[in-house]
Amino acid sequence: MSSNGQKIMEWSERLAQYSEPHWAEKNQLTCTYLTPAHLQTAREIKSLMNEAGFDEVSTDAVGNIVGVYRAASSSSSSGSSIADATATVKTLMTGSHYDTVRNGGKYDGRLGILIPIACVAELVRQQRRLSYDFEVVCFSEEEGQRFRATFLASGALTGDFDPSWLDQQDAEGVTMRSAMQAAGLPGDLTEIIKLKRDPEKYIGFVEAHIEQGPVLFEGGIALGVVTSINAGVRAICKVTGTAAHAGTTPMTMREDALLAAAEISLMAEKRALQDEGSVATVGQMQVPGGSINVIPGECLFSLDMRAPFDGQRDALVADILAQAQSIASRRGVKFECTETMRASAAPSNLKLQERWERAVKSVGQPVFKLNSGAGHDAMKLHTIMPQAMLFVRGGNRGISHNPMEIISQEDATLATQAFMALLDDIETHPFS
Amino acid sequence: MSSNGQKIMEWSERLAQYSEPHWAEKNQLTCTYLTPAHLQTAREIKSLMNEAGFDEVSTDAVGNIVGVYRAASSSSSSGSSIADATATVKTLMTGSHYDTVRNGGKYDGRLGILIPIACVAELVRQQRRLSYDFEVVCFSEEEGQRFRATFLASGALTGDFDPSWLDQQDAEGVTMRSAMQAAGLPGDLTEIIKLKRDPEKYIGFVEAHIEQGPVLFEGGIALGVVTSINAGVRAICKVTGTAAHAGTTPMTMREDALLAAAEISLMAEKRALQDEGSVATVGQMQVPGGSINVIPGECLFSLDMRAPFDGQRDALVADILAQAQSIASRRGVKFECTETMRASAAPSNLKLQERWERAVKSVGQPVFKLNSGAGHDAMKLHTIMPQAMLFVRGGNRGISHNPMEIISQEDATLATQAFMALLDDIETHPFS
Numbered sequence: 001m002s003s004n005g006q007k008i009m010e011w012s013e014r015l016a017q018y019s020e021p022h023w024a025e026k027n028q029l030t031c032t033y034l035t036p037a038h039l040q041t042a043r044e045i046k047s048l049m050n051e052a053g054f055d056e057v058s059t060d061a062v063g064n065i066v067g068v069y070r071a072a073s074s075s076s077s078s079g080s081s082i083a084d085a086t087a088t089v090k091t092l093m094t095g096s097h098y099d100t101v102r103n104g105g106k107y108d109g110r111l112g113i114l115i116p117i118a119c120v121a122e123l124v125r126q127q128r129r130l131s132y133d134f135e136v137v138c139f140s141e142e143e144g145q146r147f148r149a150t151f152l153a154s155g156a157l158t159g160d161f162d163p164s165w166l167d168q169q170d171a172e173g174v175t176m177r178s179a180m181q182a183a184g185l186p187g188d189l190t191e192i193i194k195l196k197r198d199p200e201k202y203i204g205f206v207e208a209h210i211e212q213g214p215v216l217f218e219g220g221i222a223l224g225v226v227t228s229i230n231a232g233v234r235a236i237c238k239v240t241g242t243a244a245h246a247g248t249t250p251m252t253m254r255e256d257a258l259l260a261a262a263e264i265s266l267m268a269e270k271r272a273l274q275d276e277g278s279v280a281t282v283g284q285m286q287v288p289g290g291s292i293n294v295i296p297g298e299c300l301f302s303l304d305m306r307a308p309f310d311g312q313r314d315a316l317v318a319d320i321l322a323q324a325q326s327i328a329s330r331r332g333v334k335f336e337c338t339e340t341m342r343a344s345a346a347p348s349n350l351k352l353q354e355r356w357e358r359a360v361k362s363v364g365q366p367v368f369k370l371n372s373g374a375g376h377d378a379m380k381l382h383t384i385m386p387q388a389m390l391f392v393r394g395g396n397r398g399i400s401h402n403p404m405e406i407i408s409q410e411d412a413t414l415a416t417q418a419f420m421a422l423l424d425d426i427e428t429h430p431f432s
Numbered sequence: 433m434s435s436n437g438q439k440i441m442e443w444s445e446r447l448a449q450y451s452e453p454h455w456a457e458k459n460q461l462t463c464t465y466l467t468p469a470h471l472q473t474a475r476e477i478k479s480l481m482n483e484a485g486f487d488e489v490s491t492d493a494v495g496n497i498v499g500v501y502r503a504a505s506s507s508s509s510s511g512s513s514i515a516d517a518t519a520t521v522k523t524l525m526t527g528s529h530y531d532t533v534r535n536g537g538k539y540d541g542r543l544g545i546l547i548p549i550a551c552v553a554e555l556v557r558q559q560r561r562l563s564y565d566f567e568v569v570c571f572s573e574e575e576g577q578r579f580r581a582t583f584l585a586s587g588a589l590t591g592d593f594d595p596s597w598l599d600q601q602d603a604e605g606v607t608m609r610s611a612m613q614a615a616g617l618p619g620d621l622t623e624i625i626k627l628k629r630d631p632e633k634y635i636g637f638v639e640a641h642i643e644q645g646p647v648l649f650e651g652g653i654a655l656g657v658v659t660s661i662n663a664g665v666r667a668i669c670k671v672t673g674t675a676a677h678a679g680t681t682p683m684t685m686r687e688d689a690l691l692a693a694a695e696i697s698l699m700a701e702k703r704a705l706q707d708e709g710s711v712a713t714v715g716q717m718q719v720p721g722g723s724i725n726v727i728p729g730e731c732l733f734s735l736d737m738r739a740p741f742d743g744q745r746d747a748l749v750a751d752i753l754a755q756a757q758s759i760a761s762r763r764g765v766k767f768e769c770t771e772t773m774r775a776s777a778a779p780s781n782l783k784l785q786e787r788w789e790r791a792v793k794s795v796g797q798p799v800f801k802l803n804s805g806a807g808h809d810a811m812k813l814h815t816i817m818p819q820a821m822l823f824v825r826g827g828n829r830g831i832s833h834n835p836m837e838i839i840s841q842e843d844a845t846l847a848t849q850a851f852m853a854l855l856d857d858i859e860t861h862p863f864s
Contacts, residue, residue, distance in 0.1 A: 211680065212677050212679075212680045213676075213677055213679075213680025213681050213682075214676070214680075214681060214682075214685050215680075215682060215685075218685060230679060232679070234724055234725070236724075242829075243834075244645075244646070244829075244830075244831065245644050245645055245805065245806060245832055245833065246711065246713035246715055246736045246738075246805075247644075247645075247662060247664070247711065247736070247738050247804075247805030247806045247807070248643065248644045248645025248646075248647075248804070248805035248806050248830070248832070249645050249646060249711070249805070249830075250645075250646075250647060250709075250711065251701065251704050251705045251710075251711055251712075252705070253646050253647070253650060256701075256713075258697065258714055258715075258717055259697060259698060259701055259714075261694075262693075262694035262695075262697045262698050262714075263694075263698060265690065265691060265694045266691060266694050266695060266698070269683065269688075269691055272683050273683045273684070277682075278683075279678065279679065279681070279682065279683055280683075281678035281688075281725070281726075281727055282690055282691075282694075282728075283678055283690075283719065283722050283723050283724045283725060283726050283727065283728060284719055284722040284723065284724060285690055285717055285718065285719055285722070285728075285731075286717065286718045286719075287715065287716055287717055287718075290715050290716040290717070290734075291715050291716065292666055292668075292715045292716060292734040292736055292772075293666070293713070293715060293736050294713075294715050294833075295713055295715065296714075296715060296717075299717075302722075302724040304678045304679070304724050304725050306678075306679050340724075372679075372680070373677065373678075373679030373680035373681070374677060374679040374680050375679070397674075397676075398676075398680070398681075399676065400677055400680070401677065401726075402675075
């Protein structure tokens with residue numbers, strides 16, 4: 001089993017060949033929805049799946065690569081489609097995305113594809129079949145880079161594909177429908193709607209993913225069991241004060257928009273620190289047309305607030321916005337806030353999460369639980385079936401969305417062992 | 433005397449006709465060095481001076497309009513040049529600038545030209561001459577808008593004209609030398625050097641100016657006696673932290689560049705508030721390439737720090753920079769600071785300041801003293817002769833560098849009366 005980590009490292013490099021611009025030229029990996037690099041990546045994944053010994057490997061109407069490894073007792077170990085799965089044999093779904101952010105890393109998404117492929121290769125090598133169908137979905141889109149349609153690929157499986165997306169244009173004016181048709185996909189809503197899964201046929205969804213944060217790295221821990229994917233709210237804020245001469249306006253007569261924004265940023269930090277697992281970030285700030293010698297009359301900034309549970313998120317957001325109003329009022333400036341995104345928390349299914357805990361323990365690793373600050377495909381599947389995620393430690397202090405994203409071969413091996421243990425756990429302790 | 437305010441209001445409108453774009457079209461006043469609007473303004477000022485009855489009105493080698501009203505005992509009440517002034521008859525110099533910032537106000541600079549012109553008109557009407565020569569210099573450049581050569585006009589009188597400025601280009605690639613020659617000026621350094629004044633021949637320099645701040649307006653006071661023009665330091669600052677995922681990086685594991693900058697901004701405010709007359713302003717702030725969901729890895733901001741005296745300014749700057757370092761160090765980020773400007777304070781000559789105090793009192797106004805947060809031509813003259821300034825209240829909470837800059841006719845009348853009183857005071861109580 002120790003060679004699985006090495007395989008995953010090699011496969012990651014194989015997939016990272018396809019980038020625009022090319023990795024070797026620019027040391028960059030950019031693979032956005034249905035671009036040439038993305039289509040080549042899809043072909044390479046299909047080859048990997050076929051080499052591993054999946055029974056079926058196909059591309060669906062949104063470009064997901066779907067591989068199925070049939071159960072021993074499945075109606076047929078080849079030839080039957082997913083929809084035909086018998087009532088007695090259920091399916092475990094796993095997967096993650098193969099698209100990347102611009103100038104992203106090699107493991108974000110892809111690790112959650114390559115680990116289950118390594119598991120199927122291992123099962124084939126052992127000439128073993130499971131008591132359930134094992135479906136690996138390589139999602140074509142999660143990052144929302146080319147189109148403003150984040151999670152379109154996993155969304156298609158949960159019935160959340162927004163029909164208006166087909167007419168949406170990328171930066172070059174190409175509609176999603178044209179991009180799909182150019183890639184050999186139908187570009188047809190009827191076909192996309194058919195992708196929706198029937199939850200009754202599924203055990204649930206599991207996903208392995210690089211942590212994309214520093215917690216496991218700082219703790220010296222290889223694997224983490226995810227308890228919840230955070231709820232989040234994003235907002236764009238504006239403080240309006242009065243621009244005035246920086247030399248001639250006494251400190252006590254100012255209505256400085258920037259200082260109010262600064263105070264709000266620090267208050268948001270302090271408030272988030274009071275919670276277990278909450279985060280609040282001001283990622284953007286600017287004084288439009290600001291001059292070195294003019295008191296800022298306006299300041300724009302962003303707020304990103306997340307917490308493991310919806311209630312905790314709501315309290316965080318309410319407190320921050322109320323305190324922002326009182327800071328603005330005390331400083332004689334106006335505070336306005338427009339919410340641009342609101343996502344519910346996706347707490348792990350406890351029974352599925354406990355299977356990950358047993359799996360991690362069985363490979364000799366400590367059980368470390370953490371919540372996920374980032375969104376994942378599991379968030380979408382959460383809306384229709386039980387889900388639970390496994391995190392794998394990132395090197396370089398967990399940096400992600402960056403070419404410096406890295407994992408170790410040893411951790412890739414451990415993650416694959418834990419995934420195999422999860423498959424065994426479901427085999428040994430079937431859901432009642 | 434009550435019509436002087438009205439005259440000044442009318443003359444201000446006359447000068448404001450010349451703008452690019454035109455005031456009437458865009459409600460904008462922009463008059464930068466040696467542009468067509470600037471040359472038309474200069475011609476209009478010469479007409480005003482000739483109408484008022486100055487003995488000599490000329491344009492010097494940097495475009496200053498110089499008007500002289502000769503003393504009763506002057507070697508000649510017409511024809512003799514400034515440099516020929518006899519040892520026994522000294523000169524009082526006054527003046528201010530007629531250029532503006534882009535989209536500026538009608539009174540910034542120009543009020544300090546129009547008040548003494550009104551005084552000369554009044555002296556002529558009374559058929560009075562003073563016991564000293566009265567020289568009104570209308571400075572062609574103070575705002576540093578077209579060329580990076582702020583105070584070039586008053587600098588020429590103090591020997592601070594930088595020869596390299598002649599080769600400096602404006603945004604269209606026109607050198608200052610070409611601009612001067614196109615305007616009919618020699619564009620020749622030798623001629624500019626000759627403009628340097630001999631301090632031995634001068635009583636000193638006085639300047640009336642709109643306050644450009646809210647202090648007189650908020651205090652309900654028409655006139656203010658300036659005690660000092662603030663010392664200042666400007667700096668560009670950079671905080672370097674670590675960009676990381678806003679969702680996945682716990683609050684306790686962040687090296688957020690923006691939060692350090694926010695804390696530094698609030699600390700600078702608090703530190704400036706501890707002093708009488710100090711100000712500190714962060715006018716610009718940005719997170720280069722910042723995203724709503726990324727912890728800022730870098731933050732750039734400006735610092736403008738001013739105080740009435742050099743020592744107070746130095747302590748302010750030293751404290752702010754030291755505290756900035758300790759904030760950065762506590763937050764695990766790097767703070768760097770590059771000084772871009774350092775100007776010494778110009779405290780008023782106490783005897784000349786007392787003359788303004790007596791003048792203000794003599795017109796029935798309370799003596800209110802304040803320091804100037806903005807720089808003025810008097811700052812340059814300060815380097816070679818005694819100087820003291822009078823501030824006139826601005827309406828609209830003292831807004832300046834803005835088309836909303838305004839003064840009342842009543843205040844213009846009071847300022848002219850006070851200026852006449854100052855001229856009388858120097859007449860009655862000559863310098864020993």
